[in-house]
Structure formats: structure tokens, C-alpha cells
Amino acid sequence: MNCLVLTPHRLGIKAVAERVGEQWDAMGHDVDYRLPDGAAARVGGVTVGVPGIARWWQKQFRDLSGSGAYDLIWMHQPLSPTVPDADFWDRTLVTFHTTEMAEYCLARDGVYPRRRLPYLWATSRLERWFYGRLRATVPEGPTYTVVSPQLRSEVSTFGVEDAAYVPNGLSTPAGESVGPIRERFDIPDHATLLVSLGSHTYQKRPALCARCLDAVCAADPSIHAVIAGDGPLHDDVVSAVSSDRVHVRGYVDDDEKWRWLATADAFVSLSAYEGMPVASLEALSFGVPVVLSDVPAHRSLVERHACGALIEPTPDALGTAVDRVAGVDVSASLPSWESVASTYLAVADSED
Numbered sequence: 001m002n003c004l005v006l007t008p009h010r011l012g013i014k015a016v017a018e019r020v021g022e023q024w025d026a027m028g029h030d031v032d033y034r035l036p037d038g039a040a041a042r043v044g045g046v047t048v049g050v051p052g053i054a055r056w057w058q059k060q061f062r063d064l065s066g067s068g069a070y071d072l073i074w075m076h077q078p079l080s081p082t083v084p085d086a087d088f089w090d091r092t093l094v095t096f097h098t099t100e101m102a103e104y105c106l107a108r109d110g111v112y113p114r115r116r117l118p119y120l121w122a123t124s125r126l127e128r129w130f131y132g133r134l135r136a137t138v139p140e141g142p143t144y145t146v147v148s149p150q151l152r153s154e155v156s157t158f159g160v161e162d163a164a165y166v167p168n169g170l171s172t173p174a175g176e177s178v179g180p181i182r183e184r185f186d187i188p189d190h191a192t193l194l195v196s197l198g199s200h201t202y203q204k205r206p207a208l209c210a211r212c213l214d215a216v217c218a219a220d221p222s223i224h225a226v227i228a229g230d231g232p233l234h235d236d237v238v239s240a241v242s243s244d245r246v247h248v249r250g251y252v253d254d255d256e257k258w259r260w261l262a263t264a265d266a267f268v269s270l271s272a273y274e275g276m277p278v279a280s281l282e283a284l285s286f287g288v289p290v291v292l293s294d295v296p297a298h299r300s301l302v303e304r305h306a307c308g309a310l311i312e313p314t315p316d317a318l319g320t321a322v323d324r325v326a327g328v329d330v331s332a333s334l335p336s337w338e339s340v341a342s343t344y345l346a347v348a349d350s351e352d
Contacts, residue, residue, distance in 0.1 A: 001029045002069060007076035008040030008056045011199075012278060013097050016147070016168055017076060023341030032070075034060065050100070050123040054079050064088045072348055075142075079126060083133045092142035093348050096163065098275035099154045100127040111272040112202045128158040135159050143348055147276040150296035164347045168276050169337035172285045173258055181259035185226075185247050192223045192326050195264040195288075197257060197279045198271070200231030205293075207233060208313055209270040210240035210248070215315035216322060217243040223322070225268075226260055228252045261286045265326040269293065270313040277301055284332040289325040291318060305332040 005021045007013050014035055021031045040056035041049050057080040064073065065086040073092045079100070104124040107116045134142075144163040146152055152163055187193060194213060200206040206229065213225040223245065227237060230251040238248055249256070261267070267283035267290045274280075274297035280290050281301070290308035292298035302310055307330040309321035335343075 001071045003029050003031045003072045003074065004034065004070040005031060005074045006034045006060055006078075008036050008038070008053045009076060009097075010038035012276075013076050016095075016097070017074070019169065019171065019337045020074075020341045020344060023338050024345070026338075027341070049119075050079065050126070054081055054126065058082055061086070072345075074344070079123075079130055081126070081130075083130065083137050085137050089134075089138040089141035093145060093344060094142045095145045095147065095166070096151050096155055096160075096275075097147050098273075099151070099157075100124040101157055102154055102273055102275075106203055106273055109272075111205070131155075131158045131160055145344070145347060148274070148297050149300045151275060153296075166340060166343050166347060167335055168278060168281070169335050169340035170281055170285050171337055172261075172282055175262045175286050178258045178262040180263065181256070182263055185224075187224045187247075190222075192220075192265045192322065193263060194223065194225040194266050194268050194291075194322065194326070195228070195260045195283070196225070196268045197228045197252075197260070197282075198269060200229050200233040200237055202233065203273045204229075204231075204233075204269070204271045205313065206231070207236040207240045209268065210237045210246070212270065212313060212315045212318045213268065214241050214243050214246050216319045217245045219315075219319060221245075226264075228257065228260065257282075258286075261288060264288045266291050266308070266322055268318065269298070270311075270318075271295060271298070274298060281332075281334060284330060285334055287329050287331065289328050289330050291321045291325060305330070307332055 003024055005017045007017050014037060025031045041047055041052045043052045057078045061080060061084050065084045073088055075092060075094050077096050100123040104120040106112045107120045144160050145166045146163045147168050149165050155163055196209055198204045210227055217223050217225055225246045228249040241248055261283050267288050269280055270293040273295060277297050283290055284307055292310055293313050294310040299310060302308055308325050311317040311321050
């Protein structure tokens, strides 16, 4: 089968596209990629975001119209000012990792700066128009999937009612194969170690998480915390920490990330929103319990795997949850990328 994988996005969405595509290739399918790695969001060297991405999708639709070169076309949350009435849609999978509507709600609720409201209002309206127009133009296609169950309710706001849930896969090393790291940072083996990994962006609320971890460490000298990640709010994270038992690492490579997760007693994330909480799943793959903000994606994960605690993002709530779950072994059944790739093919085949 000839497959085409398209996404203008970078980082996590691009990684999902590549990993599933690699599995399809290993199964014997021919796979082509169109992955500009964030370049689509820039016009003339200036980052414009969704307008650039929509322009990129418009060009892809124009190129694909009238072409029968691919048996399966996999698109990641396409968005365009035009919707061609073309036969490629009935061979297309559309996967949602997040929505523009969710971004708008975060700004409306004060998680994002209020100055972004007009822009996000416009992008959420484009999203609603595009999928409404697509549904009217091509009633029988494409086939929709979501990477987390709560996204079904998000996409239903613009008329997508039949999305299949296909979780992301994981590819992490075995815990026993990962080298030690505590000694490098003078963290005793008997200390309780809390780890928080993620981008330092508004939706992740990294400074709030840092303040809560700092307060928990200040209240209990047996607790250490590691905060790893980078982004526009990294300086706020550094400013939020006063305890010398909170180790702010900035960006870390995969080797260091696996080392921290292999020795952690609990993983902490206090995000305001998640599409698919990948870092939390990576922690679970090492048998580490999670302490997470009570938002839909986290709620689904904890309820599905019985793997930790959901909390309000306060120091007291975090401290209580850490006392309850830190060091408890959890066992979660998580999908491999091979099984995820097979599921996508099965979903596509079921709609033929």
C-alpha cells in the first residue's frame, strides 16, 4: 500500500507521525512524508502560526486533488481556508491531538495571555468553518481519530461525531538498563524524588508547578524534586524556586530523561490542558505513580490505569498526594508503536 503522512507541526505531533510511519514501512508499505517541521508556521522568516499552517494545507490539498498516487493519506489536524471537493478524502485519515477551540478556551480562562484572545478566537472560528464545510462537501469522508478520549467532546463542537480513539504508543528503555543519576546531584538514595518533565509553556503552568514543588520540598527535608524542560516561561520557573533540593535542569536529552524517570518516586504535572499526556505515560512505563492536575486528559489516564492521584494545583494538595502515592509501584498496560500503527490501518480499513 502507498501511504502519505502529512503534518506541518513539529515536536510531539511530528514524532507520532514518524513513529507510526516507520512501523508501516516495517510492515512492507511504501511511506512518503511531508513534514516541514514547523516551517509552515513561518512566512518570510516570521512566525505567523495558524495562518501559515492553513496556507500550507491549502497547497497540499491542491497538490493531492486529482491524484491517485496514494492508497492512504494520513493528515494531522488539517486546517485550510478552502475545502476541495476531491476524491482523496475517502482515502484520508484525520487525527486530532488538540484543537484550536481548546486553545481559545485557555486564553478566555486566563491561562494564556489575554492579548491572544482575538487571534485564538479567529483560529477557532476557522477550525469550526473548515470541518463544517468539509462535512458538507464530502459527507462520507474522511475517517477521524483522536489520541485521547476527551478530544471526542472537543471535536464534537465543530461537528465531528464519529472519531475513533487511537492512543499514542511508547518506546522507552527497560528501567534496569538505565544508568544511575542521583549521585551526580547529591540526592540520597533514601530521599523521595519527584520529577516533572515538560515544555515550559502557558498550558503546562510550569511556574505554578515549580512553586508547589518548592513548597513541598521546604516542608519536608526528605523530598527532592527535579524540573526538566525549556520554553518561554523557563525564567519564571527558575524564579519560582528557592529550595536547594529543587533541581531545575532546563532541557534534557532522552538519556537523562530516562535516568530521572527510572529513579523517580512520583511524576508531577499540573498542566491546565493536555491533549495526550506523553510524559505522564512515559513515567508509567517505568512503573512510576503520577500526581496530576484534575483535567480531562489526566482524569482519563488515572481512571484507565489506576496509577496515581488527581489534585487541585496547590502545595497542600500536592504534599498530601505525594504522601499517599510516592514509591508505590504501578503497572500500566501501554501500547507499542507497532500495535498503534496496526490500529490506524484497521480503522482506515473499517471505513472502506
